[in-house]
Amino acid sequence: MRTSWADSADNSATRSSNSHGQSNRAAYVPPHLRNRQSEPPVQSNSVAAMPANDRSNYGGPTASYGGSSFNKPDLGRQGYGSGFQTGGGGAWNSNRGGGGRDRGRREVNPFENDEASDQSFGEAENTGINFDAYDDIPVETSGENVPPPVNTFAEIDLGDTLNQNIKRCKYVKPTPVQRYAIPISLAGRDLMACAQTGSGKTAAFCFPIISGIMRETYVQRPRVARTAYPLALILSPTRELSCQIHDEAKKFSYQTGVKVVVAYGGAPINQQLRELERGVDILVATPGRLVDLLERARVSLQMIRYLALDEADRMLDMGFEPQIRKIVEQMDMPPPGMRQTLLFSATFPKEIQRLASDFLSSYVFLAVGRVGSSTDLIAQRVEYVLESDKRSHLMDLLHAQRETGIDGKQGLTLVFVETKKGADALEHCLCVNGFPATSIHGDRTQQERELALRSFKSGNTPILVATDVAARGLDIPRVAHVVNFDLPNDIDDYVHRIGRTGRAGKMGLATAFFNESNLSLAKPLADLMQEANQEVPAWLTRYAAKASYGGGNRNRRAGGSRFGGRDFRREGSFNKGADYYGGGTGGHGVPGSYGGGYSQGVTSAWD
Numbered sequence: 001m002r003t004s005w006a007d008s009a010d011n012s013a014t015r016s017s018n019s020h021g022q023s024n025r026a027a028y029v030p031p032h033l034r035n036r037q038s039e040p041p042v043q044s045n046s047v048a049a050m051p052a053n054d055r056s057n058y059g060g061p062t063a064s065y066g067g068s069s070f071n072k073p074d075l076g077r078q079g080y081g082s083g084f085q086t087g088g089g090g091a092w093n094s095n096r097g098g099g100g101r102d103r104g105r106r107e108v109n110p111f112e113n114d115e116a117s118d119q120s121f122g123e124a125e126n127t128g129i130n131f132d133a134y135d136d137i138p139v140e141t142s143g144e145n146v147p148p149p150v151n152t153f154a155e156i157d158l159g160d161t162l163n164q165n166i167k168r169c170k171y172v173k174p175t176p177v178q179r180y181a182i183p184i185s186l187a188g189r190d191l192m193a194c195a196q197t198g199s200g201k202t203a204a205f206c207f208p209i210i211s212g213i214m215r216e217t218y219v220q221r222p223r224v225a226r227t228a229y230p231l232a233l234i235l236s237p238t239r240e241l242s243c244q245i246h247d248e249a250k251k252f253s254y255q256t257g258v259k260v261v262v263a264y265g266g267a268p269i270n271q272q273l274r275e276l277e278r279g280v281d282i283l284v285a286t287p288g289r290l291v292d293l294l295e296r297a298r299v300s301l302q303m304i305r306y307l308a309l310d311e312a313d314r315m316l317d318m319g320f321e322p323q324i325r326k327i328v329e330q331m332d333m334p335p336p337g338m339r340q341t342l343l344f345s346a347t348f349p350k351e352i353q354r355l356a357s358d359f360l361s362s363y364v365f366l367a368v369g370r371v372g373s374s375t376d377l378i379a380q381r382v383e384y385v386l387e388s389d390k391r392s393h394l395m396d397l398l399h400a401q402r403e404t405g406i407d408g409k410q411g412l413t414l415v416f417v418e419t420k421k422g423a424d425a426l427e428h429c430l431c432v433n434g435f436p437a438t439s440i441h442g443d444r445t446q447q448e449r450e451l452a453l454r455s456f457k458s459g460n461t462p463i464l465v466a467t468d469v470a471a472r473g474l475d476i477p478r479v480a481h482v483v484n485f486d487l488p489n490d491i492d493d494y495v496h497r498i499g500r501t502g503r504a505g506k507m508g509l510a511t512a513f514f515n516e517s518n519l520s521l522a523k524p525l526a527d528l529m530q531e532a533n534q535e536v537p538a539w540l541t542r543y544a545a546k547a548s549y550g551g552g553n554r555n556r557r558a559g560g561s562r563f564g565g566r567d568f569r570r571e572g573s574f575n576k577g578a579d580y581y582g583g584g585t586g587g588h589g590v591p592g593s594y595g596g597g598y599s600q601g602v603t604s605a606w607d
């Protein structure tokens, strides 16, 4: 039974931890025990009294926690565009043989584990999903001849096998981004899509790719020994996100014959090479590992028909842009117009939209909700906390949460910090104070990262301290609380971080610790909260006013960008690069600070 972490915090408050070299001063004292006569310290080496943690060096007993298992040509879419009626017609080709090479291997059922993991939390998957929460959301499309949206999966001709998998995923109806994006993509159009965190973007780009590949009759691929020729490439910025997309895509493509392979850094390349040799239709990858594979000539992009960038704005910011340009423009990938390109994110700053347009051909721009807005499902709180008080404040929050849960339920808590060292230090502090925490950041090995994530997801270690490596895309259903222990420099990063809760129609809570070092975020944060109908504290409004008068606000979104006209092509500055880098963009306020917002110099960890 998973109850004891709460009690272990109390125990630790009355326990001397000096056997592990920790001073008594470090011990957390919960509010209700403060100012009491201290009782004689009780030495405890009991495993049950210690928090779960995947580190081996946080005091002997913790080592056993967290699981010991770790030691636009014709794209073959004849018939598209003519209608999205129910059909499951004869055009489907579900015996494709997996990228042409994979014979005789039994396909593992990717749904097998779902039920078990649901049971472990005592609730059925998708309970509480309320996509009606997204129903009255404003949607904007721009571009020529935009295909109309659908209301149900039945209206889209995705084929029987894929439809069956959609049912297995317990998706009853499409989310708003799916309602629009799927018909647009099935019609063969390039797409730049912006929709809120947790609103189902992964399926929105996977379904059309899988069904497109299934529709193709046999594709003759070059026969070059040991070189793989995928038909679709899905790029994402982190290893964990690539793994997650791979897992989802495997579910969606189960028994379709479409073969999905993942390649990411930090994991042994040989195993990935073997998988690639067995054949691949859809390759999900992080950019670094893909460049490696391309340079070794183990992958060729010559047959790519579909290119999807998840977290596309992140993929095109200064950290990744050169690698992405190399992959997309300097290798052997067909140019825009000869392939279909799908870009997805919850945030799309205009200067990134401009860069992205290099990769697209006559594309449709789709915005579901305000670009970069947070969902109303997330209750946002911001508290003024001095740097020196942050740890005790966090422990007070965790302690209170343990007593009452969040909305009466115990959930997982994700705590964001700015640096890898900061993550280690906070994890350690929480552990020695009886709060079961683990961490994920770029200085941990990939094995440690995966173990930490698994331990967190399973609830064994219900607190995860993370750098921005966990900010985007990760879909962990039971994250009830996101704490911005250190606020990011950029409001878009804040949007992605808090988006780890309040997903798929469920409610979530996000708490931010704000102090003088976050002044540049005051205005965009106050604006964002106001727009999401959150209560903005008066002190934050004062800081916001001060920041907008005093200058120094380098946030890319300063000035606000309300819903409407957010496709950058509509703003009269199309092809005027200077507008985007030179500042002074008028009403939509991209103050020429490209790069300033993406935390340059901050040691956070991307692949």
Ligand SMILES: Nc1ncnc2c1ncn2[C@@H]1O[C@H](COP(=O)(O)OP(=O)(O)OP(=O)(O)O)[C@@H](O)[C@H]1O
Residues within 6 Å of the ligand: 126, 129, 131, 170, 171, 172, 173, 174, 175, 178, 195, 196, 197, 198, 199, 200, 201, 202, 203, 345, 346, 472, 473, 474, 475, 499, 500, 503, 504
């Ligand atoms: N039509 C649907 N019905 C029910 N659940 C859905 C549907 N589409 C997606 N989901 C679920 O919603 C959750 C969020 O989906 P997903 O991870 O694709 O969100 P996202 O928009 O990519 O988020 P982020 O911006 O954080 O990357 C997932 O658990 C997914 O299985």
